[in-house]
Every structure is written in structure tokens, then in C-alpha cells.
Amino acid sequence: MVAEMSTGVEFPQPESFSFDEESMKAIDTIVKRYPPGKQASAVIPLLYVVQRQMKRQTGSAWVPNKGMDAVAERLGMAPIRVYEVATFYFMFNMKPIGKFHLQVCGTTPCWLRGSDEVARACRDTAKVGGYGQTSEDGMFTMSEVECLGGCVNAPILQVDDDYYEDMDYESTVKLIEALRRGERPAPGSVIGRQTSAPEGGPLTLLDVPGE
């Protein structure tokens, strides 16, 4: 089926979409969080469920039209209300993306700490032309995102759902090469920082009595 989207580049949409067992389980948990009659509040978490299921099934995390229709039906909403939400948020990919989604934070703290270098490393190593594009081998898609809330460990590179922190050019190159080899390095600070504590270890409260 050819996409009947009124905007954007045309690409094939799947002809059908139905939640698999894992998604159904997740949906039940999510929908229960909201009071009766307010199920429509679950639309954003459910769109994530669709996106993850697509990742599991096709290797590309995106939200097809039929997936949005499935969410609408599950929550008793008009499909257009789901389309509005899904297209509003950058977190939902409205077209197929690469196997890994490299999300470079370009907001001020990350940018001051060298997010341009991270982006350059992505372009060089992942062979992605620029933001919003996918590498020719279909492995990587690169996006610029707004603040990821990890400013203390800036700059941040989010790969799919994982944060890689304290990045620079070299560590980004290493990370992408590892991903290409099929490895999945542990998320978190790449310079060994403990959560968001100071680099190299604690600087205050060193003389806690009794320790």
C-alpha cells in the first residue's frame, strides 16, 4: 500500500497493525494507571508501545498510520486526535528510521560542552548526511533533539532509549563502531562518572563521621 499521507515524502505504510502479546501486556498496565473515562490520557505511552513493537518486528522504531488507528481504537478516541498527538512530538517517528536512532542533544549546555563534535562524529562514523537522515546501510538515523535533562553530564547522545553521557568525538566514534559490530555498551557516563557526581569522585562530604 502506498502511503496516503498528505504531507511529507511518500513511503510504504504497513497494511495492518495489531498489538502483539508483549504490547498487550504493557497496554493493560498503562491503561490501568488512569481513572475510568480518562483512558485517552494513555495515548502517549501507547504510542511508545507501538513504536517499540515496530522496532521488535521490523527493526525500525516508528509509528505507522495503522498503529495510530490501533491506539485510537484501544482508547476509544477519534483517530485524528491520535494523529495530532503523534505528529506533535518529535519522539514519535512518523516514517521508518534506521536500526539505531542517534539523538544528539543540541541545547545550550550540551552545545557548550561540545555537542557539535558529537554530531560530527556521528556524521563521520555512522555515515549519516545530517539531522533527520538515515545512513545508506539503514543502520543509523540521526536527529537533533531538545534538552534531554542530563545537562550535568553534557554532552548527551541518546541511542534509542539509552543515554550515553560525557561524550566527545572519540567516544562517539567508539560507541558507533561498537553498535555496528552488534555490541551494546553499557549506558551512562563514558568517563566512568558515578551517576552525576563530580568527575573523578566526590569532592564534598568526604569526612562523614562514622565512616
Next chain:
Amino acid sequence: MAKVTVDGIEVEVPNGVSVLQACEAAGKEIPRFCYHERLSVAGNCRMCLVEVEKAPKPIASCAYPVADGMKVFTDSPMVRNGRRGVMEFLLINHPLDCPICDQGGECDLQDQAMAFGGDASRYREEKRAVKDKYLGPLVKTIMNRCIQCTRCVRFATEVAGVPELGATNRGENMEIGTYVEKALTTELSGNLIDICPVGALTSRPYAYVTRPWELRKTDSVDVLDATGTNIRVDARAGEVLRILPRTNDDVNEEWMADRGRFAFDGLKRRRLDRPWVRKNGKLHPASWAEAFTAIAAGIKGRKIGAVAGELVDAEAAVALRDLMAALGSNHLECRTDGAAIDASRRDFYTFNTGIAGIEEADALLIIGSNPRLDSPVINARIRKRVATGGIPVGFIGPRGLNLTYAQDWLGEGGAVLNALIGGQHRFNEVLRAAKRPMLILGRGALARPDGASVLAAAWQVAAQNGMLQPDWHGFNLLHHFGGQVAPLDLGFTTGIPADIGAVWLLGAEPVGVPDGAFVIFQGHHGEAGAARADVILPGAAYTEKDATWVNTEGRVQRGRLAVYPPGEAREDWKILRAASEVLGVRLPYDSLAGVRARLAEANPVLAGPGFEPHGCTDTAGPAGDAGGVSEAAFLPPVANYWQADPISRASATMAECARTYLPQAAE
């Protein structure tokens, strides 16, 4: 109540109204784009800025509630500056294509830019471009012009009840549309054109046709459904170019159904524009004199009867009745669809609750009608009541219809009606608990062999469930066309005997006309009636005569002549008056005033407003055996909404709608 001072004028307004409404109460006009009286408040255009004393910034008056003692300024330097700024931003992405825009001359943005905008543009960068959307055969879109007021989104969701329009993407990339391309599935889509304050949504059939200031505007009444929608007919050079609704809160608010709005191009096609007489089995063009002579010869010595069609005005009907009486005949019929209507009392065949009365009802039972297709505007009123009041709606008819509001499907046929009479049905409880219950009986439900029983049974349900109170009348019959009630008021129910020798068809189908009968067809569109006719008399359509129309409520409204009938066609009562002369039974009126005086004499109700809210003190029901309802299912009476009458069947626009929405029905 809150006391508010607007520009020094003190007004008292109810608590909770918006500052904008308070300003209007003080007679100050506030510019606006997104605000619309009949839609929810969005507050996103910011055009309605006013200054409020002690407020640090200008406020959007449409979304700001009044407070006691508030001092509002609608024309201070701060307000003028604010509005100029808003206007400048709105115009940043709005193309400067007014000369080729169909909204030009009646565009809110154009008018308000003149009144409140700056005198020159400071914007030198690129404007954004948005791809046009397809919304169906009636609404044309030029999305570059959209200022994203979201009125259309709110109309579709709230009034039309089809949440199919939305604003997708965000910021600079925000677009109004359906996202997945599809034609809007509503019979009220023309109203999107009216509520769009700019030229983004315009009429497709009216595209590039004319300019509003070139049109002659005539107030009239729509007859293509039984709502009695108040309309304005815009014509130029003897041609109807568009039809718009007028505001009447008692009838159509400010909405209009698509068939009434767009079917008018059928008035120019397949018209009968000269008399015809059948000679040797073939119809030949004739003069009026020849036609009348042929009639005089044809009906001589024959038993004559008359049938009024579904688009007949009261003047023509009374003239026809008088002509028949003068010829010694009392064989009159108007129920060509076979509906077993009992016209012995007016409340047996009208919408007694009134369209505005729907808003007071607290329970509704719909029997054998699809109000969405029978009368989209009345359906919107029901939807409004359901949406605001959450009233229960029981529905007897085909399963799975989308009426645009939640309904409790009780069953599809007479069995449910019988159970309701027994009082044992679960919906009886709902009706008994209600203080102002009402039922809507579709005219289509009476057009079946047990129609009289259905009518009697529905009345009995109304009587038994508290719908008939001294100050509340909850029994309603929903007709299909604007010309169906007036003939009932004039007693066109005596029937045509099977041995009739001559029949005068006034815009009616030749139903029940025996072979060999002499048939006179008088009307504006020739279909089966004209094909069967021995003499054809060309009549005037509803836009071409000064006429009285009675809607389903029984409301008497006047339509006015907007254009003259084509060719030799004439107003119908004049044709009958002229014919009476030749037939030697001259009717005693020569002017419209004369006919109307006769009309008032024939049935005084036709001289007055015709409808006023009323109760029911006499609960005796119509003739018919309430127990005789068969179990047969109620079928949807209007299979093809778009082509339901001779005018819309001749319309190219309606044909395209039918092709789009009813692919299986298209030829």
C-alpha cells in the same frame, strides 16, 4: 451579575461570561478570528485583545471571564498596538492573493486588516507553503491562506460530530487537515466554508464564479429537507449562484445541510420550460393556450383528482384545491410515498416539540428515522443536546448507524415498538424517569403496509410515557421535504380512488394513477410524472416564486422570488388560476395577496407563525390499530441523501457527492 465598565459604558452581565461578550453587550465590536459563538473557546488567534484596568498586559477577551467592577478599554493605544502586532504576525504567512481569492470581499482577515492592521508589510523573508488538502467534493482548500484559528476543527468535532479534522505537526509546520486523505463524512460540510474566517476553505462549486458585491441577495427558505432552514439566495443575471444559511435560532441556528446548499445547480438542468401536449402518443411543444385547451378536452366528463408533490408551496396547493372543488372533485392526495399520515389533528403530523425544544428534552426515542439524513440540521441540534446534557437516546431502526452521538440501539423493527407499548421494555424505565421525554417518528416508518398502526403505536408510546403534558408535547413526526406539511394542512388526504379518470399532478410522481387516466403534470423538473403526462405545465422552483412553506414543525415561513422561472415557466398558483379560466371555473383571486387571503381562510394556521411551543391536552390518538404493528424492520428511508428529490437528482454537484460517498449507488 457583574458590573463591567467598557470604555466608560456601564453594563451588567451574568457572572462567568467572557469579557468579549461584555464588550458586545456594551455595543463595542471586538475583532476576532478563532472565537465563534456556537463553538468552544480556543483563544489562539489573539485578535480580540483588550486592556483591563490594573492588568499588566492586554488580555484575550474571548477567553477571559468578567469580574465585578472590571474596567475594560477596547480602543486604548495598548489595544490598538497589540492588535496591529497580532495582525502583522497573522499576515506573515498569509499570501497576498486577495485578487484571486474567492473570499475576497467577505473575508474577515481582509476587513480586519483594513480596520486594525498596519499600512505596510515589514516582512521580507520567505512565506511558508502548505500543500492543499482534499476534503471532499464540496469544500475546496487553499491551505496557504489558513491562519490556524481551528474553527473548522472545532465545528467538525463539536457541531457536525465527525472528529475527522485536526491540526497535525507543530509550530511552523502545523497544518489543518485529515492527515490520512479522505472526504469529510458529514452532511454539514458546507458550514465549514461559512465559519472559515479566511479563504482557506471555500466552496468548490462556487470557485471563481463571482464576487459577493455583484450578487443580489434574497431571503428565502430551503425546502430540500423539512427543516425549513432560513436561507439567502445569491443570484446574478437571473441565475442562482449560491445559497447561504441565515441565522434563526428557532430553526437552523446558523447551519445548513449540504443538499440544500449545493443542489441549486439542479435548478438549471433538466427543467420544464414550456408547455407540452401529447398528440398521437408523443409529447409536442405547445403554447399555454393549447395546453389549457387540451386539458379542457382531456378532463371533460372524467372524474378528476389532484396529487401534490413533496416540494409544493401552500399557495399552489390551495389554488389546486380550489380548482378541484370548482370542478366538483374532492379527490386530493399528497402522501405520494404512501406514508399513513392522519391529518385529522395538526399535532399528529408535525414536529410538536419544536427544533429549539429539543434542547429542553431529557430523553429521546427515535423510531424509524435516520435524523442525520432526514434533516442534518435537526440532527446537529440533537447532538448538541446529547453533548451538553448527556440525555439518553433510544433508537429503533437499522443497527450500527452513526448518528454522531451515542444512542441505545433498542432493535430494528416493530417488535420493540410493541414491547414499549406493553411498558415492559427497559427503555420504558428511562422514559418514565424523564421529565421532558420526546420521540421522533420518521415519516419513512409510516410508508409501509402497517403505517397507520406504527403511527398509532408511536402516539400510544408518547401518551403512556409522559410525553404528552399540558405544557410539553413530545410527539414529533419528522418529514423529509419542505413541501410536505402545507398540503396536509390543506386536507390533501382524501385520497385518489382507483377509478379516477384524470389526475392533476402538482410536482408529484404518478403513484397510483391508473392506466388510461388523463394526466396533467405541473412542475419544474420532469421525471416519471412528466413522462406519464398528457399535458405538461412548466412550474417554478422554490427560488423562483414568492411562496409560503411549512416546515416539519408546522412553522409557516415565506420564501421570496430570487430569480424568474426559465422560459415560459410560471408561478404555480398563477398557472392554476389561468387554467381555471379556460376550464370555465375562474378562481376568485388575481394577486398574491388574494391567494394569501384565501390561504388564511382555508386554514387560518397558514396565516400565522404556524408554530409556537405548545403542550398537549387531548391525548386521544390517531386512527389506526396500535396493536397491529408488524415485526418488519424499519428500513432507512433515505438511501441516497445526495439525490433525494428532483432538484438534487438534476444537480451535477450532488451527483459527484453521490459518487464520492456512495460508490455502490453510482451508475
